Amino acid sequence: MKVNYISNPEDFFHALKRKKVDLIAPTHNLLKDERYKMIKNQLLLPIDLNNVPNYKNLEVKIKNIKYNKDQDKIYSIPFIYGYYGLAYNKRYIESPPQSWLSLWNSKQKKQYAISKDYYEVNIYITALSLGYRGNQIHSYDTLNNKKVHLEASSTC
Template sequence: MKKFFVFALLSMMIVFLAACGNDDKDADNAGGEKELSDELIVFNWSEYIPQEVIEGFEEEYGVDVVYSTYNSNHEMLTKVQSGTVAYDLVFPSDYYVKQMVENDLLQEINFDNIPNYENIANAWRNMPFDPDNKFSVPFMYGYDGIAYNKEFIKEAPTSWEDLWNPDYAGKVLLLEESKEVSNMVQQLLGNDMNNPTEEQLEEGFEKVKELIPNVLAFDSTASDRLVSGETWIAHAYSGAAATAWLENPNIDFVLPEEGGIVWLDAMVIPKTAKNKYTAEVFINYLLRPEVSKQLSEFIPYGNPNEKAVEILDENIKNSPGINFPEEVIKRAEWNLPLDADRTQLMNRLFQESKVE
């Protein structure tokens, strides 16, 4: 019995030592040493992080950031689901975070590795799409509203209906994601944008078809066209308007009387990520006040990092689309995904409306 006990004890010790020595390069075990990976694969919206911020992380940590971009949440989700590339960090919008959690596509984040999370203002924590704050870290927030060039449009737009003004033929830009276009037109028609009936979806995209003669393009990055005057008025993100305003002071942004949409883009780690710890270190780096300040200077969306906002230049703080009266902000709605059947119908109707 003694021999058996000693043998069993030795066997258990060997297994224990082997387990301790079997940490991955990107280990994040409670008792194990955390080690950065050689590379980090990041998938983000276009025009969202300046190159100098990426280079600063690479130089400080010795990690090669493989950085690619997308133009819509749908594109991002399709590529994450395909598994062709094991992205370590992606930046979905709020309702897509919820969808990715429900589809078991995300890992829980270890906030012990992100001490700079304390810089996030309380107003942007425990959001409806991640109420227990397990899967996401706020990155930037903003609005869907109306951007316009005051050189060509002398009176500020007040309603989504202004996009249909026949004087703007060929000068209107629309966002290129079906749900965002649907939100806009459902608000205009007075329907619940997050719970439209199939008949209301059809009615909405018939209304979009009426707008097509005015539409120059469907584009989520309206800045260049607004600056050049190629576009006079756009269904656009507030950050795109603010970016254009930095180059052309004639650009302004309003939330329509129907409400507009408020949104938050977040940082999440897919289940397929191979470099989770390194992704958390990168998130922590982006939340440094001086780094987050660079993000706002590059593209002035609303920044949930209150320590970064404190050191922002006043000019950036006052750019279009950031400061609205409280009563205007309260009218803005959060976007929620539709069920699978209505999403399929919405996507089909959207594509059909674009070819009218």
């Protein structure tokens, strides 16, 4: 078995397109990303769940995630949810940030780092700062709903 180390999303895409890999472990957003369309372009095969007997033991909410499905076929098996943390340097920030809104503080302008390759995390962090709950930040239907946005903003 040969292992290829991936450093950015394009590495997954090119490896699949050139048929250099048989198995990948990408972040969830890549499967349906408009730049790669891995499912739509048939770069991935549906998973035969008969070959994955422990699938039945996954939490229902993980099995029902939309990003890994297309037309009732499953193309990935998520195994964990990611957590988002807000880290700060005590030498430069006097007291711990109390909210994601601290990123929009004028004192922090151009003083923080965000993700370039995993761009969706920037959307999630923005949604968290606007008051969306963790179970809402992955749903573009929720984030693009003005009524839900107003309700979330009023809870901040």
